Amino acid sequence: MQLMIEDFQATLNSINNGIVVVDQKGIIIFMNQWAEMMIGFKSKAAIGCIADEILPDNRLIRVMETGTAELNQQFQIGATHVLMNWTPIWKERRIIGAIAVFQGITELSKVAAELEEVTKLKCTLQYVLESIEEGIVVVDKEGIITMMNPAYYAVLDKKPHEVIGRKVTDVIPNTQLHEVIENRKGEMNVIQKMNGNNCIVSRIPIVKNDEVICAVGHVVFKDIKDLKRLANEISHLQYELEYYKERLRKTLGGKYTFEDIIGESKTIEEVKHIAQKTAKGGSTVLILGESGTGKELFAHAIHNGGSRCQGPFIKVNCAAIPENLLESELFGYEEGAFSGARKGGKPGKMELANGGTLFLDEVGDMPLGMQVKLLRVLQEWEIERIGGTKTIKLDIRVITATNKDLEVLTVSGHFRQDLYYRLNIVSIQIPPLRDHKEDIPLLCEVLLRKISLKLERFVDCISPEAMKVLKAYSWPGNIRELENILERSVNIMEDGISILPEHLAPIMKKILKPQLSEKESTRAELVEIRYEAEKNAILKALEDTGGNKSKAALLLHVNRSVFYEKLKKYGIGYNSPGKNVKR
Numbered sequence: 299m300q301l302m303i304e305d306f307q308a309t310l311n312s313i314n315n316g317i318v319v320v321d322q323k324g325i326i327i328f329m330n331q332w333a334e335m336m337i338g339f340k341s342k343a344a345i346g347c348i349a350d351e352i353l354p355d356n357r358l359i360r361v362m363e364t365g366t367a368e369l370n371q372q373f374q375i376g377a378t379h380v381l382m383n384w385t386p387i388w389k390e391r392r393i394i395g396a397i398a399v400f401q402g403i404t405e406l407s408k409v410a411a412e413l414e415e416v417t418k419l420k421c422t423l424q425y426v427l428e429s430i431e432e433g434i435v436v437v438d439k440e441g442i443i444t445m446m447n448p449a450y451y452a453v454l455d456k457k458p459h460e461v462i463g464r465k466v467t468d469v470i471p472n473t474q475l476h477e478v479i480e481n482r483k484g485e486m487n488v489i490q491k492m493n494g495n496n497c498i499v500s501r502i503p504i505v506k507n508d509e510v511i512c513a514v515g516h517v518v519f520k521d522i523k524d525l526k527r528l529a530n531e532i533s534h535l536q537y538e539l540e541y542y543k544e545r546l547r548k549t550l551g552g553k554y555t556f557e558d559i560i561g562e563s564k565t566i567e568e569v570k571h572i573a574q575k576t577a578k579g580g581s582t583v584l585i586l587g588e589s590g591t592g593k594e595l596f597a598h599a600i601h602n603g604g605s606r607c608q609g610p611f612i613k614v615n616c617a618a619i620p621e622n623l624l625e626s627e628l629f630g631y632e633e634g635a636f637s638g639a640r641k642g643g644k645p646g647k648m649e650l651a652n653g654g655t656l657f658l659d660e661v662g663d664m665p666l667g668m669q670v671k672l673l674r675v676l677q678e679w680e681i682e683r684i685g686g687t688k689t690i691k692l693d694i695r696v697i698t699a700t701n702k703d704l705e706v707l708t709v710s711g712h713f714r715q716d717l718y719y720r721l722n723i724v725s726i727q728i729p730p731l732r733d734h735k736e737d738i739p740l741l742c743e744v745l746l747r748k749i750s751l752k753l754e755r756f757v758d759c760i761s762p763e764a765m766k767v768l769k770a771y772s773w774p775g776n777i778r779e780l781e782n783i784l785e786r787s788v789n790i791m792e793d794g795i796s797i798l799p800e801h802l803a804p805i806m807k808k809i810l811k812p813q814l815s816e817k818e819s820t821r822a823e824l825v826e827i828r829y830e831a832e833k834n835a836i837l838k839a840l841e842d843t844g845g846n847k848s849k850a851a852l853l854l855h856v857n858r859s860v861f862y863e864k865l866k867k868y869g870i871g872y873n874s875p876g877k878n879v880k881r
């Protein structure tokens with residue numbers, strides 16, 4: 299019998315659960331080795347103790363009182379979480395004690411938390427697959443479909459029960475997924491015909507531990523037409539981008555290129571040729587010529603034809619800026635440099651031109667004081683802002699232009715000789731229009747097109763008689779004058795007809811008179827008088843109505859649209875009511 303009890307104890311000690319037994323009074327009479335380990339108390343010391351001393355808050359007494367077992371209760375022994383069964387021991391319908399059987403659940407909780415994470419991840423993945431527009435299918439290494447998302451079902455027009463668990467070759471037409479598994483090679487963006495549509499698909503083998511475990515099929519575009527539409531959209535956007543880049547370049551950079559310089563005469567071709575050659579180098583250029591000959595146009599073209607064409611083109615009109623402001627305009631200033639200096643300072647035009655071209659127009663009008671400063675810049679290629687201490691390195695090309703004779707100015711002491719030599723490294727003389735009158739027809743054609751576009755008027759061409767007059771004129775204002783005379787003619791004539799001699803400016807009357815008959819001459823004067831009278835009447839009406847166009851139209855008894863057309867015709871500014879009328 300003794301042997302049997304020992305065997306019984308050995309059995310209980312082998313169980314991987316803790317066991318504590320108490321008698322009717324709650325005194326410990328048995329504790330197995332697993333319980334010793336978890337409670338941290340030897341059974342020899344525990345036996346004979348009240349259970350409460352070793353297992354505080356236990357339910358052993360309670361289950362003996364109620365006669366009911368309390369199972370799967372979470373209980374804490376020290377830092378260990380256990381799952382506890384408290385059970386009364388019955389013998390011949392009498393409770394003779396109670397038993398606590400317990401098992402650690404810390405590991406179990408960890409596994410449960412991990413399981414929860416995995417479940418969450420699976421849900422997220424599922425949600426993603428269900429939400430995306432692209433079809434996804436997964437096949438195992440045997441080529442059996444294990445997963446497919448709704449987008450792919452839609453492509454195939456099939457339901458899950460017709461797909462999952464089936465061989466991919468039986469379900470997806472023209473599939474190559476089984477081959478991808480075999481030769482372990484993916485295919486990207488290939489065409490696959492499904493349900494009458496040419497789809498763009500990718501096939502990817504999934505390799506783990508050097509073994510293909512499955513393959514994923516991905517419908518990138520459900521129809522190749524979508525791809526074409528997208529490609530069209532992209533190329534359209536690229537075109538727009540290029541357009542705006544060009545606009546930006548034209549705003550910040552040079553506006554014109556050599557192509558914008560009109561003229562096929564030998565005279566102009568020669569100048570263009572020299573300018574084109576000059577553009578390629580980075581030398582300082584001096585452009586000479588009468589007013590309106592196109593000096594600025596050439597400066598832009600030289601900038602655009604050189605290596606700095608992507609950089610800025612900054613123009614300063616030396617004659618238009620008062621002497622006391624020219625220095626700050628060119629060099630910039632620091633905050634507090636002088637009273638009225640802008641907060642944070644201001645960069646000068648030279649600084650802004652860095653990496654590009656600085657165009658000094660009307661350089662012959664530059665005050666002597668400024669000439670010294672410019673000379674220093676051209677020697678040292680560095681500046682300091684007014685009131686500043688930092689030296690700014692300059693990497694600019696300088697192009698200057700003037701309609702004055704600089705040599706004469708150096709003799710009279712109005713222009714520094716040393717500066718003249720610095721600026722005159724390459725000089726380009728632009729001929730006056732009277733020296734290349736053979737370009738007038740072509741110039742008229744191009745300029746008329748430009749003017750018609752600007753004024754939204756349609757003017758066919760110039761009559762041979764008017765062309766004769768234009769060619770006979772001496773053009774003191776050069777191409778600018780030609781442009782102005784054409785614009786004025788377009789303004790005073792009716793749409794769709796040619797420019798006639800009577801449409802040309804009064805200034806040309808001296809030439810007109812001997813060429814026109816008396817009748818024609820009177821008609822020309824009449825057109826002129828009508829033009830001036832109508833324009834003045836409109837300006838007066840606008841002034842009387844404070845710039846209110848509707849009221850001005852009423853005052854003149856014409857409807858609004860006619861009134862607006864006339865505003866355009868006479869080049870009268872579209873100012874809002876109350877503002878001054880631009881004459």
Ligand SMILES: Nc1ncnc2c1ncn2[C@@H]1O[C@H](COP(=O)(O)OP(=O)(O)OP(=O)(O)O)[C@@H](O)[C@H]1O
Nearest residue numbers: 558559560588589590591592593594595701777778
């Ligand atoms: N060869 C040309 N082809 C087309 N347009 C021209 C040509 N030359 C001049 N123009 C036009 O004539 C006008 C005057 O040109 P630009 O301002 O370049 O002359 P400029 O010599 O710099 O005049 P200014 O000395 O008065 O500053 C501009 O509208 C310009 O576009």
